[in-house]
Amino acid sequence: MADKKFEPLIVGILCNWCSYAGADLAGTSRFKYPENIKIIRVMCSGRVDPLFVIKAFKEGADGVLVSGCHPGDCHYIDGNIKAMRRETLLSKLLEDLGIEKERFKLTWVSASEGEKFVEIVEEMTNTLRELGPLNLEGGEKIV
Amino acid sequence: MAENIGVYVCHCGSNIAAVVDCEKIAQAASEWDNVVIARDYKYMCSDPGQNLIKKDIEEYGLTRVVVASCSPRMHEPTFRKTLEEAGLNGYLLEMANIREHCSWVSKDKEAATEKAIALTRGAVRRVVLHQPIKEREVPVNKATLVVGGGIAGIQAALQIANAGYPVYLVEKKPSIGGHMAQFDKTFPTLDCAACILTPKMVDVDRNQNIKLFTCSEVVEVDGYVGNFKVKVRKKPRYVDEEACTGCGDCESACVMKNRIPSEFEVGLGKRSAVYIPFPQAVPLKAAVDEENCLYLKKGKCKQSCVDACQREAIDFEQREEIVELEVGAIILATGFEIFDPSVGPQWGYGIYDNVITGLQFERITNASGPTGGKVLLKDGSEPKKVAILHCIGSRDENYNKYCSRVCCMSSVKFAHLVKEKTDAEVYEFYIDMRTFGKQYEEFYNRVQEEGVHFIRGKGAEVTEIGGELTVRAEDSLLGVYREIPVDLVILNTALVPCSDSEKVSQIFGVSRAESGFFLESHIKLDPISTTNQGIYLAGCCQSPKDIPDTVAQGSAAAAGALAAIATGKVTTSPISASVNEDICSGCKTCLNMCAYKAITFDENKKVAEINEAVCKGCGTCAATCPSGAITNSHFTTEQIFAQIEGVCENG
Numbered sequence: 001m002a003d004k005k006f007e008p009l010i011v012g013i014l015c016n017w018c019s020y021a022g023a024d025l026a027g028t029s030r031f032k033y034p035e036n037i038k039i040i041r042v043m044c045s046g047r048v049d050p051l052f053v054i055k056a057f058k059e060g061a062d063g064v065l066v067s068g069c070h071p072g073d074c075h076y077i078d079g080n081i082k083a084m085r086r087e088t089l090l091s092k093l094l095e096d097l098g099i100e101k102e103r104f105k106l107t108w109v110s111a112s113e114g115e116k117f118v119e120i121v122e123e124m125t126n127t128l129r130e131l132g133p134l135n136l137e138g139g140e141k142i143v
Numbered sequence: 144m145a146e147n148i149g150v151y152v153c154h155c156g157s158n159i160a161a162v163v164d165c166e167k168i169a170q171a172a173s174e175w176d177n178v179v180i181a182r183d184y185k186y187m188c189s190d191p192g193q194n195l196i197k198k199d200i201e202e203y204g205l206t207r208v209v210v211a212s213c214s215p216r217m218h219e220p221t222f223r224k225t226l227e228e229a230g231l232n233g234y235l236l237e238m239a240n241i242r243e244h245c246s247w248v249s250k251d252k253e254a255a256t257e258k259a260i261a262l263t264r265g266a267v268r269r270v271v272l273h274q275p276i277k278e279r280e281v282p283v284n285k286a287t288l289v290v291g292g293g294i295a296g297i298q299a300a301l302q303i304a305n306a307g308y309p310v311y312l313v314e315k316k317p318s319i320g321g322h323m324a325q326f327d328k329t330f331p332t333l334d335c336a337a338c339i340l341t342p343k344m345v346d347v348d349r350n351q352n353i354k355l356f357t358c359s360e361v362v363e364v365d366g367y368v369g370n371f372k373v374k375v376r377k378k379p380r381y382v383d384e385e386a387c388t389g390c391g392d393c394e395s396a397c398v399m400k401n402r403i404p405s406e407f408e409v410g411l412g413k414r415s416a417v418y419i420p421f422p423q424a425v426p427l428k429a430a431v432d433e434e435n436c437l438y439l440k441k442g443k444c445k446q447s448c449v450d451a452c453q454r455e456a457i458d459f460e461q462r463e464e465i466v467e468l469e470v471g472a473i474i475l476a477t478g479f480e481i482f483d484p485s486v487g488p489q490w491g492y493g494i495y496d497n498v499i500t501g502l503q504f505e506r507i508t509n510a511s512g513p514t515g516g517k518v519l520l521k522d523g524s525e526p527k528k529v530a531i532l533h534c535i536g537s538r539d540e541n542y543n544k545y546c547s548r549v550c551c552m553s554s555v556k557f558a559h560l561v562k563e564k565t566d567a568e569v570y571e572f573y574i575d576m577r578t579f580g581k582q583y584e585e586f587y588n589r590v591q592e593e594g595v596h597f598i599r600g601k602g603a604e605v606t607e608i609g610g611e612l613t614v615r616a617e618d619s620l621l622g623v624y625r626e627i628p629v630d631l632v633i634l635n636t637a638l639v640p641c642s643d644s645e646k647v648s649q650i651f652g653v654s655r656a657e658s659g660f661f662l663e664s665h666i667k668l669d670p671i672s673t674t675n676q677g678i679y680l681a682g683c684c685q686s687p688k689d690i691p692d693t694v695a696q697g698s699a700a701a702a703g704a705l706a707a708i709a710t711g712k713v714t715t716s717p718i719s720a721s722v723n724e725d726i727c728s729g730c731k732t733c734l735n736m737c738a739y740k741a742i743t744f745d746e747n748k749k750v751a752e753i754n755e756a757v758c759k760g761c762g763t764c765a766a767t768c769p770s771g772a773i774t775n776s777h778f779t780t781e782q783i784f785a786q787i788e789g790v791c792e793n794g
Binding site: 007016017018021024026027033040042043048055069073076077078079086112 | 214216240242243248249250251254258262649655657658662674736738760765778780793
């Protein structure tokens with residue numbers, strides 16, 4: 001196992017109307033992307049409690065992607081703007097906890113942007129492959 | 144909290160099974176806590192697949208069900224119904240999306256199977272915490288709003304009005320009719336557009352159930368399916384619609400007569416500042432163009448229109464009005480715009496006089512158009528050689544990737560009309576001929592026999608060589624480069640989304656596709672609904688389409704609206720938020736979070752209160768509450784935590 005390449009675990013928390021649908025479109029378009037991301041659906045990116053992100057890291061995620069509708073296109077008017085406001089504080093908090101900023105990402109992917117979703121996932125996966133496992137305890141993470 | 148969970152892994156034929164080892168998922172699932180039965184099956188959504196679940200619910204006393212298959216956006220309603228039929232609440236279901244999010248996007252079978260197991264485990268962990276929820280039924284207002292008075296909107300409005308229900312038809316221009324009113328003959332039967340359209344326009348005007356708003360735009364939409372509140376801005380026409388008889392005396396008297404390019408004639412004809420858009424306009428009433436009326440613009444004009452009008456209909460005191468409407472359903476039929484070919488200088492549009500667009504040709508060949516239907520060059524002479532260029536701005540990486548669907552057929556129609564009216568040679572430059580509709584291929588064959596030259600190759604450049612207009616193209620069938628001198632070039636331009644489509648999408652809360660056209664619920668199975676329940680699409684605002692498809696979609700959208708009107712009620716998502724009064728600290732943080740003003744503060748109890756009828760269930764308040772007093776049903780923190788644990792767990 002020792003020489004097995006590190007594969008990061010990414011938890012994706014996606015809004016139902018835009019980003020989850022965008023990820024569905026990536027599927028119906030048969031675009032391929034790394035298997036590392038596991039997607040969880042919420043109705044709106046505004047539902048994403050900072051605790052969801054922290055919980056994912058606690059459970060062993062090496063990265064968390066939160067994605068919603070583009071600003072102005074939110075199915076619930078402006079839930080995504082609320083998500084964006086929270087991101088600022090959350091990012092600082094995560095850095096203080098020793099979680100590198102590359103591990104948490106907030107993006108906007110519309111229902112028609114399957115290709116963009118794939119690009120985001122590929123980029124994040126590659127970044128995290130280079131960054132290595134999240135090391136919260138200060139010890140070696142067993143892969 | 145012991146539950147009896149059934150896990151069902153779908154092969155989806157080979158869609159899932161070819162990449163993911165379904166049997167292995169079922170096997171893994173069978174060992175998880177609370178799982179009493181785990182199966183894999185070829186098609187879970189089929190009747191036998193659904194019966195399998197129903198039988199197990201009875202036999203094993205299942206209390207929760209997990210289906211690992213396609214996206215819940217596809218089949219969640221299907222499986223919820225399955226559970227309901229077996230006596231379980233539909234919300235005791237959770238789906239794991241192992242097709243769109245796994246098998247279809249993965250290459251590595253082993254990794255994909257591991258991922259599918261993780262997703263399924265997340266679903267199993269989550270479903271344990273699901274609670275039964277009752278769906279909400281809301282009453283439906285029987286009136287419908289149709290936005291856009293082109294053929295799509297006209298068809299939808301008439302369909303609903305003829306069923307006996309009220310319709311508000313809102314059109315931003317002074318007349319309904321849309322682009323179709325500008326067309327000459329229509330393919331493949333060559334009946335004139337006006338002859339088939341204007342009777343319908345008149346029907347709209349006469350129909351007691353239709354209230355028509357012209358010069359009007361929707362500025363605000365509030366509420367939800369069955370109960371929308373709409374604000375319409377009715378711009379002043381400066382003509383009393385009751386008094387105006389459409390005689391046109393004002394038009395002739397206007398000092399700006401024949402000085403303003405006519406929109407209807409696509410700039411080929413001129414109009415006055417007070418004008419009737421076209422002879423068959425509905426309503427047949429004059430309108431004053433604010434931008435160009437000297438009196439309205441500069442306050443200085445002898446107002447000869449006022450003197451000319453015997454009915455004293457001209458009214459410069461008219462002001463903008465906001466009209467509030469209540470409707471149960473909304474049909475968007477806002478149409479399209481024509482691609483502006485002047486953005487590509489290679490096509491010579493705006494550079495050479497005799498390079499025109501397809502829509503301009505429609506006007507030229509139309510008997511009521513600027514040349515009285517004669518195909519003439521700018522100098523008034525008859526063309527001897529005519530080039531028709533397909534795909535201008537369509538199927539082009541630089542502009543729009545999509546095919547505009549109608550241009551091949553309208554190009555063939557143009558060729559026929561040129562042949563019929565002149566002795567000119569006609570050259571069509573095409574990439575592929577797409578004559579897909581009923582009687583379309585036959586029409587194409589007929590025009591081929593008329594001696595039109597079809598050149599397979601995109602018209603790459605329109606230029607002047609030795610003072611002669613010339614089309615450059617590669618003839619890809621002969622493999623030769625050609626330069627063909629012509630004296631008229633018709634650019635058959637793409638159909639593009641309206642320039643205000645972004646604004647419109649935001650007002651109505653509908654999404655747009657990559658192309659900018661409005662996004663349907665499902666591209667194949669539900670091309671008329673949007674993700675905003677109760678709002679439907681008809682015609683080219685969804686994607687470019689020909690008249691038969693536009694009419695069909697107009698009727699289909701009407702049927703969608705009528706279904707809710709006929710039953711008088713619709714089922715809406717019961718997902719909402721609620722406050723636990725015992726925990727709420729009364730900090731009011733949540734109040735500003737709600738975009739729908741569903742949260743109020745009870746000053747007596749000092750706690751927040753959520754009006755469930757107004758709440759849309761986004762959960763933003765729940766994410767914000769510092770005390771954790773707000774629960775977002777079906778998306779509770781505990782449920783999502785459990786799902787996170789499930790997908791993160793190893794092995």
